[in-house]
Amino acid sequence: MDLSDFEADNSVSCRLASEIPDICKSEDCCLGIDEAGRGPVLGPMVYGICFCPVSRKEALKGLKVADSKTLTEPERENLFQKLDEAKDFVGWALQILSPNTISTSMLQRTKYNLNALSHDAAIGLVQYALDSGVQLKEVFVDTVGPAEKYEQKLSQRFPGLEVTVRPKADSLFPIVSAASICAKVARDHAVKGWNFTEDLGDLDSDYGSGYPNDPKTKAWLLKYLDPVFGFPQFVRFSWSTAQTLIDGKCAQVHWDDDDEDGEKAAAKQNNTSMLSFFSPTAGSTAPNPTYQSHRFFTERRLLSLDSL
Known part of the structure; x- marks a missing residue:
């Protein structure tokens, strides 16, 4: 498997794909989706799809594909080779999500959790197949989160497709097993050949x-x-x-913003109105004595005024 495009810059995500078989553009096809590397703290997570004509399901089954987790590394490599050689009726595509992409997504200000990241990767691959001319009819997916909600989400996103989401789909549907093998082989290669930019x-x-x-x-x-x-x-x-x-x-x-966040939290805890910070207390022309000015104002000797 050639991962040179990803290895050129493994800090960002990358999509790899096989050629689209002509038969997949003229006959109804099934497509399977699975991932590899969801749980590890090291390396990328890889989402894979594999597709073939519905009429060739038995031929795919004849390749003896199975859930990648039940196979040894040599067995996975051998099966991927068979899938890649069956290019007259089998196609595949991968979305490699770099560790940096995963981390920055999950830690950005607007939370983007791993389930959402996984769903979007799967949706992007299905859309890629459709945009490439694959005549999709059936989609089989190994679930991420509640199966019914995920199935409903995909069905709404792709109303013309028959979507089936099941736990352990990689052991139930050969087309998902094939996607599982593609994803796992790609992750294994990416991890083994990782190019460390750090010294x-x-x-x-x-x-x-x-x-x-x-x-x-x-x-x-x-x-x-x-x-x-x-x-x-x-x-x-x-x-x-x-x-x-x-x-x-x-x-x-220590960031300066930490002080400001602490002051806001304290004000909220004391249920103090922000307006009170700018209002003099009864019988006084000075600012509210319970309010301690931020150092931005005190360092510049700035005072609050209630009249000009």
Whole structure:
């Protein structure tokens, strides 16, 4: 699998795809969606689709595709090769979500959680297939969140398609199994061939499974945690495992905005009206004595006036 487009800049997301078989543009097709790497704290998450004509479902089944989690790495590689060679009736596409994309999305001011990110990746791939001329009729999806709500969301977004969302769809529908294999092989290749832009010296590539509860992964995270710059972009710094290490091991940073946020929180807690900050108390021409001016005003010797 050629990931050179992603490897050229692994800080951003990337879409890869096979050629679209001509038969997929003239016959009704089924499409499966699955992902790889949702849980790890290291590396990208990859969403994959695979599609073929409905009339060729048995031929796809004959390739012996199965849920990628039940296969060894050599078995997955072999099956992906078979899928890629069946280009006369099978097509695939991938959306590789970089760790940096995942983290910045989840930590932006307007919350964008992993489920929403996953849904949008899946929707984008289905739209890509449609825009590429694939004559889609059926879509099968491994669920993210409640299956019924996800199915309803996809059905509303694509009213002309028959959408089926099921837990463990990768073990129920061969077309989803095929998508699972494509996604898993791509993630394995991306992780193994990761291009570290940071200078990490003599890099230790033994980081375990990449899951937060893996002792090897935890040890790797601790080893490559910089007290000022944090983690390399291979790490999803929005994960609680990474956040805990940053909070406990990295240099503390104080922002001026923190003071303002604290003052606003205190005012809210005391149920003090903002108007009272600018109004003199009864019998006094001075500002409300319970109000402590922000240092912006005191440092500049600015006073509140009730008349000109």
